[in-house]
Amino acid sequence: MIEVRGLTKQYGNVRAVDDLTFTVQPGIITGFLGPNGAGKSTTMRMILGLDTPTAGSALIDGAPYSSLKNPLGKVGALLDAKALHPNRSAANHLKWIAQANGIPTSRVREVLDLVGLSKVASKKAGGFSLGMGQRLGLACALLGDPEILILDEPVNGLDPEGIRWVREFLRALAAQGRTILVSSHLLSEMAQTADHLVVIGQGRLVADSSTYDFIKQNSSSHVIVRASDIDVLANSLADQGLVSSRELDEEGRERLIVEGVSTDQVGQVAFSYGVSLFELSERRASLEEAFMEMTGHTVQYQASLKQEGA
Structure with missing residues (x-):
């Protein structure tokens, strides 16, 4: 379990993380979301002991990362897939990490198989594509067979097959009772992957809830209905004080859109x-849509779609 309590990081006049408190539970995938500059990477670095908090704490199973006796066996992390020697092969990159941490080198072959890099194990990592680099970064995170995974943009650069593999793999790990914290800007993917969401903006906690509740509470829903007599149904709904509008479906059939009501009521x-x-x-x-509704006001840089002369 990861416990963040009152975590704060100040850089001069800039407060990158501001009194942040949340818990990442085992057995589920927790998505870590926020606009660029929200403080996600800084928070992850403090959890891993790479940055020192100005205030507050970040604990791994009740202890700071720096005090872990077997850190790679407890926590696997992917923060920067480019953090490697470009002239080392994928296998050698993993071997020196394994040897430095007392991990059997036989594990190198296992993780290369897991991430689909066995055929390029002897190739220099500096020549890898972005997606291959991400796979190698995931292999590093998995090297110690950790109980906890902290992944920053793990599907960046992956093709659809790779994205699906990461999703299913993380689900399998969560089903084993492992703790998983993963950030991503691919919100459609997070909707399919994450069970729980921690959302931050300008360093502060914006939301901490299940994915289902986050979408439900921060966006509207409506009922789609197609009927034998659309006019009678529209009038009947109006009699009950329910407002509906009309649209055509993909096959040109008329249907009603009813706002603020359940399918049971309709x-x-x-x-x-x-x-x-x-x-x-x-x-x-x-x-x-829910994310933009909740965090739009915290975006650091906003572009306008308005054109000159419009």
Whole structure:
């Protein structure tokens, strides 16, 4: 388990992390989200003892990272996939890390197999593509078979197959009871991967909740309904004080969009007025929409879409 309590980091006049408190529980994947400059990387560095907090603490199973006797066996981290010697082969890069930490070199072959780099194990890491570099970084994080994983943008540069592999692999590790903290700007991927979200903006905690609750609480949803008599249904909903609008689906069929109501309520109204339903579903906003709703005011740099002369 990772425990962050009152964590603060001051750089001169800039407070990169401001009194941050959250817990990362084992057995689930916790997504760590925030706009650029929100303080995510600084927070991860303090958890790993790479930066010293101005105030507060970050503990790994009740102890600071610096006091761990077998750090790679407890925590695996990927913060910068480019942090390697470009003239070393992938295998040799992993071997020196393994030897420096008392890990059997036989583990090198295992992690290369896990991340799909066995065929390029003898190639210089400096010639790797961005995606291959990410895979090597993941191999480093997995080298000690750790209980806890801290990953900063682990799918950066990966192709769709690689992204899916990371997602399924992290789920399998979480199912084993491991603690996983992962940051990503690919919000659509986080929506499929993370069970829980810790969201920060300008160094402060913005949200700490399940992914489902975060989307539900920070975005609107509406009901899509297609019926045997769309006019009767629209009037029936209006009789109940429910406002609907109309749209055409992909096949040109008319359907109603009903805001601020559940599928149960719409179904009950249709039943009461004898209207047969052909479609009844809920359309919930995406994690991206909820994220922008919650953090838009904390973005450090904002671009305008307004064009000159408009």
